[in-house]
Every structure is written in C-alpha cells, then in structure tokens.
Amino acid sequence: MLKSLAIxxxxxxxxxxxxxxxxxxxxxxxxxxxxxxxxxxxxVNVPGDKSREVLLELPARPAMDDKxxxxxxxLVTKGHAGGNLFFTTDDCRKTYKELKAKGVEFTEEPxxxxxxxxxxxxxxxxxFLRFSQPTAQA
Numbered sequence: 001m002l003k004s005l006a007i008x009x010x011x012x013x014x015x016x017x018x019x020x021x022x023x024x025x026x027x028x029x030x031x032x033x034x035x036x037x038x039x040x041x042x043x044v045n046v047p048g049d050k051s052r053e054v055l056l057e058l059p060a061r062p063a064m065d066d067k068x069x070x071x072x073x074x075l076v077t078k079g080h081a082g083g084n085l086f087f088t089t090d091d092c093r094k095t096y097k098e099l100k101a102k103g104v105e106f107t108e109e110p111x112x113x114x115x116x117x118x119x120x121x122x123x124x125x126x127x128f129l130r131f132s133q134p135t136a137q138a
Contacts, residue, residue, distance in 0.1 A: 011127070014124075022044045083123075085127070085129045091133060
C-alpha cells in the first residue's frame with residue numbers, strides 16, 4: 001500500500017536559474033544537488049518539510065530522446081507541460097507582497113475563494129505555481 005508522496009518533478013530549462021528562483025526568490029531550500037553522470041539530481045523543499053521534494057528536472061536524456069526533449073522544452077515555455085505546484089502560506093497577501101518585492105511576476109493577485117485566499121504566478125520557464133492561505137474548513 002502507498003504511504004506518501006515523496007518527490008514530484010517539474011521540467012525546467014536551466015537548473016541554475018531554477019535554483020536561483022525557487023531558493024533565492026521563493027525561499028525554498030536546496031535539498032539534493034548530485035551529479036549522477038547522466039543527469040543532475042536537483043531537488044528543493046519547503047523549509048521545515050523535508051518529507052516532500054520537488055525535482056527540478058531538465059527535459060533531456062535519459063528520460064527522453066532529443067526530439068521529444070525539444071518538444072517538451074517548447075511546451076514548458078508555453079506553460080503547457082503540466083508542471084504545477086500548489087503551496088500553502090499563513091498569510092497570502094503578505095507573501096504576495098514579499099515575493100513581488102523580490103521581482104516575482106504574478107499572473108493573478110490574491111483572490112478570495114471558497115477554500116481560502118490564493119494567487120498565481122509562473123516560474124521563469126512557464127510552470128504554473130499557486131499558493132493559498134486556506135480557510136479553517138478547507
């Protein structure tokens with residue numbers, strides 16, 4: 001029986017730029033950065049939550065051939081590669097202001113929803129990100 005989800009992955013086009021964005025701007029922590037020879041295993045996690053990681057993966061070999069990798073890179077750039085992350089925060093509006101001051105570009109300002117307050121942004125590669133301040137009943 002499955003017990004937990006440990007690692008999710010999203011495609012990025014430059015792992016150093018991804019590290020700068022996810023750690024330098026969003027405030028995540030670098031957990032693993034290992035050269036496996038055939039790929040760089042680069043993961044980040046939310047501070048205080050080491051049980052879940054996000055693999056910042058290049059669309060490249062060995063996972064796919066060169067033609068497929070080019071197609072995936074094109075889809076990532078358009079925001080259609082399926083890369084989505086949804087974070088929670090204690091104060092959506094405060095987090096929004098802090099990240100905006102760091103130069104993070106948002107696609108949607110904090111908005112009241114039935115489940116809480118949330119907003120949307122895209123990473124430098126086109127992946128959609130959201131963070132939410134859930135209501136008590138959510």
